[in-house]
Amino acid sequence: MQFIDQATIFAKAGNGGNGAISFRREKFVPKGGPDGGTGGNGGHVIVRADRQLGTLLDFRYKRHYKAESGEHGRGKDQTGKTGIDIVLKVPCGTIVKDGPTDRVLADLVNDGSEVVVARGGRGGKGNSEFATSTNQAPRIAEPGTPGEECELLLELKLLADVGLVGFPNAGKSTLISTVSAAKPKIADYPFTTLTPNLGIVRYAEGKSFTLADMPGLIMGAHEGKGLGIQFLRHIERTKVLVFLIESISEDPKRDYEILLNELASYNAELAKKPKIVALTKIDLFDEKTLKRLKSVSFGRRIPVVRISSVSRAGVQDLLKEMWRALASFEKAGLNSK
Numbered sequence: 001m002q003f004i005d006q007a008t009i010f011a012k013a014g015n016g017g018n019g020a021i022s023f024r025r026e027k028f029v030p031k032g033g034p035d036g037g038t039g040g041n042g043g044h045v046i047v048r049a050d051r052q053l054g055t056l057l058d059f060r061y062k063r064h065y066k067a068e069s070g071e072h073g074r075g076k077d078q079t080g081k082t083g084i085d086i087v088l089k090v091p092c093g094t095i096v097k098d099g100p101t102d103r104v105l106a107d108l109v110n111d112g113s114e115v116v117v118a119r120g121g122r123g124g125k126g127n128s129e130f131a132t133s134t135n136q137a138p139r140i141a142e143p144g145t146p147g148e149e150c151e152l153l154l155e156l157k158l159l160a161d162v163g164l165v166g167f168p169n170a171g172k173s174t175l176i177s178t179v180s181a182a183k184p185k186i187a188d189y190p191f192t193t194l195t196p197n198l199g200i201v202r203y204a205e206g207k208s209f210t211l212a213d214m215p216g217l218i219m220g221a222h223e224g225k226g227l228g229i230q231f232l233r234h235i236e237r238t239k240v241l242v243f244l245i246e247s248i249s250e251d252p253k254r255d256y257e258i259l260l261n262e263l264a265s266y267n268a269e270l271a272k273k274p275k276i277v278a279l280t281k282i283d284l285f286d287e288k289t290l291k292r293l294k295s296v297s298f299g300r301r302i303p304v305v306r307i308s309s310v311s312r313a314g315v316q317d318l319l320k321e322m323w324r325a326l327a328s329f330e331k332a333g334l335n336s337k
Contacts, residue, residue, distance in 0.1 A: 005055070005056060005155065005156040005157075005158075005233075005234070006056065006153070006154065006155050006156070007056040007059035007060060007063075007153075007154045008063065008099060008151065008152070008153055008154075009059050009063045009064070009065060009088075009151075009152050009154065010063060010064045010065070010149070010150070010151050010152070011045040011065050011066075011067075011086075011088075011117055011118045011149070011150050011152060012045070012064075012065070012066040012067070012118065012147060012148075012149045013042050013043065013044055013045050013067045013118035013119055013120040013121065013147030013148045013149070014041075014042025014043040014044075014066070014067040014068045014069035014070060014083035014084075014120045014121065014147045015042045015069040015070065015083075015120075015121045015144050015145070015146050015147050016039050016040070016041055016042050016069070016070050016120065016121035016122045016123040016124060016144025016145045016146075016147075017039025017040045017041075017042075017069065017070035017071045017072040017073060017080035017081075017123045017124065017144045018039045018072045018073065018123075018124045018141065018142070018143045018144050019036060019037070019038050019039050019072075019073045019123070019124035019125045019126035019127065019129070019141035019142045019143070019144075020036035020037050020039075020072060020073035020074050020075060020078075020126045020127070020141060021034075021036045021126070021127045021139055021140070021141045022034065022035050022036040022037075022074070022075030022076070022126070022127065022128075023035060023036075023075075023137065024076075033128075033131060033136060033137065034126075034127040034128045034130070034131050034136075034137060034138055035075055035076050035077045035126075035128050036073055036074075036075065036077075036126030036127035036128050036141055037073030037074050037075070037076070037077050037078040037079045037080065037126045037128070038073045038079045038080070038123050038124065038125050038126050038129065039070050039071065039072050039073045039079075039080040039123030039124045039126075039142075039144045040070030040071045040072075040073075040079060040080030040081045040082040040083060040123045041070045041082045041083065041120050041121065041122055041123050042067060042068070042069050042070045042082075042083045042120030042121040042122075042123075042144070042147040043067030043068045043069070043070075043082070043083030043084045043085040043086060043120045043147075044067060044085045044086075044116050044118065044119050044120050045065060045066075045067050045085070045086050045088070045116070045117050045118040045148075045150075046085055046086070046087045046088065046114050046115070046116050046117070047087075047088045047090055047094075047096050047106070047108065047114060047115050047117055047152075047154075048087050048088070048089055048090070048108070048112065048113070048114035049089075049090060049091070049092045049093075049094060049108035049109070049110060049111055049112060049113045049114065050089040050090065050091065050092070050111065050112075051091075051092050051111040053089060053090065053091040053092075054091050054198075055091065055156070056090065056091070056094070056154055056156055059088075059154060065086055065088060066086070067083055067084065067085055067086040067118070067120060067147065068083035068084040068085075068086070069083050069120075069121075069144075069147070070082055070083045070120070070121070070123050070144060071083075072144075073123070073124070073126040073141070077126070077128055079123070080123055082120075082123075083120055085120075087114075090108060090154060090156070091156055092108065092109060092110065092111055092113075092159060093108070093109060093156055093157050093158055093159040093237065094108050094154055094155065094156050094157075095107050095108075095154075095155045095156075095157065096108065096115055096117065096152060096153075096154060097152065097153040097154075097155065098150065098151070098152065098153075099150070099151030099152055099153045100151060102153070105117060105152075109159065117150055117152060118147060118148040118149060118150050119147070119148050120147045120148075121144050121145040121146050121147040121148075122144065122145045123144050124141060124142030124143045124144045124145075125141065125142045126141050127139065127140060127141045155233070157233050157234055157236055157237050158198060158212055158234040158237065159210070159237055160198060160210045160211060160212035160234070160237065160238050161209040161210050161211070161238065161239050161240065161326055162201075162209060162210070162211045162212070162238060162239070162240045162241075162242055162322050162325075162326070163211075163212045163214060163234070163235045163238035163240070163241050163242070164176065164211065164212065164213045164214060164242050164244055165214060165235065165241055165242065165243050165244065165259055165263070166243060166244035166245065166259065166280075167246075167255065167259070169246075172213045172214070172244050173197065173213055174309040174310070175213075175244065175278075175280070175307070175309045175315075176197055176199045176211055176213040177199075177309075178309045178312065178315060179199070179201050179211065179315060179319060180199025180200055180201050180211060197212070197213040198210055198211070198212055198213075199211045199212075199213070201319065201322075203319050203320075203322075203323050204323075207323065209322065209323070209326055211322075212234060212235075212238060214232075214234060214235060232263070232266045232267070232270075235263065235270060236267060236269070236270065238273070239273070239274070239325075239326060239329045240273065240274045240275075240276065240322060240325040240326055240329060241263075241270070241273050241274070241275050241276070242275075242276045242277075242278055242318070242322065243256055243259055243260075243275060243276070243277045243278065243298075244278050244280050245277060245278070245279055245280065246279075246280055246281055247279040247280060247281050247282050247284065247306065248281060248284050252279060252296055253296050253297075253298060256277060256298050260275075274325045274328065274329055275298075275299075275302050276302065276303050276304075276305065276318070276321050276322065276325060277298045277302055277303070277304045277305070278304075278305050278306075278307050278318050279304065279305070279306045279307070280307055280308070280309065281308060281310075282306045282307060282308045282313060282314065283308040283310055283311050283313070303321045303325075305317050305318040305321055
């Protein structure tokens with residue numbers, strides 16, 4: 001299925017039904033009073049999060065949505081039927097914005113959370129509502145009010161516990177396919193990963209977390225270079241970042257600093273997240289490289305794990321560090337409340 005993380009749509013709530021002008025016409029009641037009913041209210045347009053969905057693809061092909069209008073009032077004081085709401089289902093993690101102003105209307109993180117984006121019009125009063133002691137046969141009724149209209153921007157930010165960050169071909173897709181059931185495209189050329197991939201890691205009995213593999217970043221990604229800028233928003237919701245650096249790089253520390261700078265340039269908060277460095281492809285090591293890597297430091301309190309996704313060397317140690325970082329993150333969150 002094609003991954004779409006942004007869509008612009010137009011929504012129109014239902015109009016309210018008109019009130020009716022009607023008078024009682026019964027046997028032996030030649031001059032019955034007014035009995036025009038009120039019009040029904042128009043249906044709302046509702047956006048609701050659904051955990052079964054993972055893309056905004058449906059909104060790429062259909063962009064206009066309209067709720068049902070309320071029925072008009074009828075005689076015998078019959079109120080018109082209320083219009084049926086239209087519910088637009090989106091993936092959990094979708095931000096709903098007002099298109100013209102970019103104002104956030106809702107951040108639908110949890111399954112079932114919803115927001116009314118366009119309210120239906122109110123049904124107009126029938127003439128029975130206008131009867132008074134001085135005007136017992138009113139010939140007036142209210143029209144229904146129109147439903148609200150809006151242009152919406154839907155923006156999906158994936159919900160993942162751990163995000164994998166690295167240059168193209170750093171081994172991110174290989175790692176996520178090794179530790180989860182995710183099957184991203186893997187090849188020996190840059191930008192193989194064109195969309196984010198999510199996988200569930202079963203770390204131990206009763207212990208699991210979600211892992212996100214993002215398209216590779218390059219220098220200048222925050223300015224629009226490469227593919228990474230299109231998906232940097234997905235990293236914003238992750239709790240822990242794992243930087244995958246090729247062990248055969250001439251300067252692993254500089255690679256790390258470039259990646260960190262790209263994240264910070266996009267959003268300064270990203271650089272504050274808990275970080276782990278994974279030096280990949282150690283199956284290509286020689287003794288000289290191993291000795292050089294042991295002396296490289298990536299900063300205080302930043303764990304460094306040497307792995308090979310092919311041979312699985314060090315992979316379990318990396319998962320252990322991920323779980324430890326997540327546990328610390330959750331504990332810090334509880335203590336701050």
